Amino acid sequence: xxxxxxxxxxxxxxxxxxxxxxxxxxxxxxxxxxxxxxxxxxxxxxxxxxxxxxxxxxxxxxxxxxxxxxxxxxxxxxxxxxxxxxxxxxxxxxxxxxxxxxxxxxxxxxxxxxxxxxxxxxxxxxxxxxxxxxxxxxxxxxxxxxxxxxxxxxxxxxxxxxxxxxxxxxxxxxxxxxxxxxxxxxxxxxxxxxxxxxxxxxxxxxxxxxxxxxx
Numbered sequence: 492x493x494x495x496x497x498x499x500x501x502x503x504x505x506x507x508x509x510x511x512x513x514x515x516x517x518x519x520x521x522x523x524x525x526x527x528x529x530x531x532x533x534x535x536x537x538x539x540x541x542x543x544x545x546x547x548x549x550x551x552x553x554x555x556x557x558x559x560x561x562x563x564x565x566x567x568x569x570x571x572x573x574x575x576x577x578x579x580x581x582x583x584x585x586x587x588x589x590x591x592x593x594x595x596x597x598x599x600x601x602x603x604x605x606x607x608x609x610x611x612x613x614x615x616x617x618x619x620x621x622x623x624x625x626x627x628x629x630x631x632x633x634x635x636x637x638x639x640x641x642x643x644x645x646x647x648x649x650x651x652x653x654x655x656x657x658x659x660x661x662x663x664x665x666x667x668x669x670x671x672x673x674x675x676x677x678x679x680x681x682x683x684x685x686x687x688x689x690x691x692x693x694x695x696x697x698x699x700x701x702x703x704x705x706x
Contacts, residue, residue: 504598507648507660510634510672512599518591518638519665522691525640528585529611529697532556535582536574538613544568551620552613557584559608559704561627568627570608570704584609584701591667592636592701599669601634606701614644614696620681622653625702633703634671640664640699641692642684649678664689 502515518525538552541563555561559570560581574581588609596604608628612620625635637646639662646660646668655678662668670677681698688694 507658508670508674508677510600510674511648511668511670511677513660513662514595514598514667514669515663516665517595517598517667518640521587521591522640522665524587525585525591525638528587532582532585532611535579536560536577538611539576550618554611554613555609556582556588556611557606557608557701557704561608561610561704570627588638588699588701591638595636595638595667596634596669596671599634599671601669601671604634604636604703606633606636606703608702608704610700610702612698612700614642614681614684614698616642616684616686616694619683622647622649622657622678622680624676624678626676628702628704629706630703631675632671634669634675636701637668638699638701639666639668640697641689642687642694642696644684644696644698645682647680647682649680651676651678653678664692 505513507513536554538554540548540552544567562571592606593604644662646662647657648660649655649657684696
């Protein structure tokens with residue numbers, strides 16, 4: 492059983508699979524510090540639509556912070572220590588985001604998680620993320636920690652094969668989702684974002700996914 496302050500004062504953590512846990516509203520008390528920390532990251536490394544190895548532009552805009560950043564181009568999908576647009580190192584991972592990810596991972600049973608990469612995705616209404624596995628990290632024993640901000644989304648949690656049935660998981664502003672262990676390589680994605688206006692974030696959804704990408 493997962494123990495947390497949420498047990499007494501807020502929504503209950505939800506175990507969606509053996510090693511997949513949703514913490515509803517976990518980040519709500521830290522939204523303003525999170526956004527304050529994110530602004531200089533976005534100034535230093537603005538959102539961009541990267542190209543797939545096949546030459547198509549990704550529908551979801553993205554950027555990174557941390558020692559490593561996820562990139563995609565004609566050479567494939569990989570992690571890089573530098574921003575390909577600027578040639579400079581990615582912005583540092585803000586302590587408030589690092590702390591939140593570490594605490595959330597511990598609550599889901601992943602003690603000692605220290606991410607070195609934070610992928611920041613920017614969704615507009617109508618954009619989606621197709622089913623995929625996160626396979627570019629070097630250590631699959633470490634979890635993925637995903638923080639949702641802004642418009643709601645429906646997360647698709649699949650199985651270890653692309654054709655496996657998916658579970659539809661509603662995600663709201665401030666929710667944190669963690670998956671690892673035997674669930675680490677599950678296929679997952681996001682259904683098209685429905686039109687709307689979030690009172691704090693406007694017509695957008697921002698998603699931060701934190702990983703241990705390097706060795």
